[in-house]
Amino acid sequence: MNLPAEHGEPLYQGAGVPVPDVPYAERVWPAGPPWRAFDAPPVMPPPPEDDEADRRLGRPHTARRPRLEEVRLVNAALLLRRPLLVTGRPGVGKSGLAYRIARELRLGRVLHWAVTSRTTLTSGLFEYDAIGRAQALQGAASGGGSPTGTGDFVQLGPLGSALLPYRLPRVLLIDEIDKCDIDLPNDLLTLFEDGFYEVPPLVRAKAQEPVASVHTADPGGTAEVTEGVVRCHAFPVIVMTSNGEREFPEAFMRRCLRLDIPDPDAAALGELVAAHFGDRLGSHQERLIRDFLRRSDQVGGLAADMLLNAAHLVTSGHYTPDEGDDWAQVLREIWHPLGGEGAEPA
Template identity: 85%
Template structure:
């Protein structure tokens, strides 16, 4: 199978592709190790430090196409990540063939692969799968994922049941408008996907699960990393104001116990829009600008703090 192209989500998260970024050496080593060992990366760190962005950086750097994003909740199960089957729609199509537009559709037309299921399709190159906020998952999901990661394949029971009549079926995938062919109801990966799982450290995982993962902790970005981020999104539009804005952001972040990097981008957008001026120290407009920043740079925990 051919790789799908990149999408707008990567540029929204990372900014322009030609702006150089300098990842930490530890990050490079662990990503390379995960690729060689075919092990998932468990990325931890404070909310807003850019954990999920790592998946998009890997996909862009290695030209692996669109990132498959699975946002995990307490209701997420292994099956929901693999596929969904519209059994009711299929039954209605079979019972009312004269009235249904789907009467001639095969079973595969009622199967929708999820991000996890799509990642395991036999692509020539590995797909990048982002399993976001896995610490919100049901207690059984980590162990269920272990078995899947070890095997590298799964079955789609509705397609297995009809394989004598439909040996090869076409199903919908998690890529917009894309389809894939499945033979005998079995999906087996060709290149093991690059799996990035993010966690805010809200729970502990089973020991067997932790042994299978490589853990990478993302620290708060420093001034240099924030400068690269702003430049990737806004180029040189801020000019000398960029250093002042980043300084104020870091000062505010220290004061309130941490801010998210996209909160800095929001402020940068206001400045580059031309609607707001980055006021200088000692001017009357400085207080108004500080009040605006306090509203934009609100603490992630929801509690108030002093002015920026």
């Protein structure tokens, strides 16, 4: 048995239940459009498992009930080999979608690229330690060390590692892309279309070092790069999150699928709490969620992890919702307005 799509079912179902544990080498990924096919041979070993998913998402005790729009758009992005732009307020669980896809489809460790205003395309692809390389060459020339290859001084970034030729796609989370420099979306557009990139230090050294072993974004990971060019086999599953702080170029948006995540309702918050705490909150869970939603309405929105903070205080045994004014004051402090001063209601 392979993936659900082999039988006409959605590839991603969103319930949090992983697909059957078929050996990596035997799994089949559904075909994409011919114009999104990339022909590099799949030479990379299976990616490491992702323990981070359980920390971020918890372990669901019951099947999650996803929104139909989420399931529909995630599956469309997987089949079309297109990035998914996930929008919504801070704290609604946008980045968690990448970890949910990776865990459910058993795609291994999520590669996480946090974007800032100083982020460039090159920083996501690779870093080259030119000074370290020069020092190593100088040491070898003076008899103080053995020669090392150029690849020893190349570290692929999350984006660069995601485009390595794996049999199955890697999951890449590009977090808060709306904070990026104005040129990054167009730079990404070209890369997403081509499915390959060059590492200039390795290109310059290809005559002496046609195959270079480089470091990857996975802990302890390495990969072999031929003639300085990295080509993908399975286009990665790319989840880009945005808080809606900027607009993107039309050409960029045309090649993305957009999924907006609304504020979670009481049922979704209950699933979130249960995934992290099981039934340890007992009778306090319903009251805590009700108070959280009321407070969120008062202050113009709260992040879901703020509810988890309160749940942990209760399950720790150090606090109880029955403490009256003391507990109410604690909640007022940990459920503070996200908009800073002036957001607190009168």
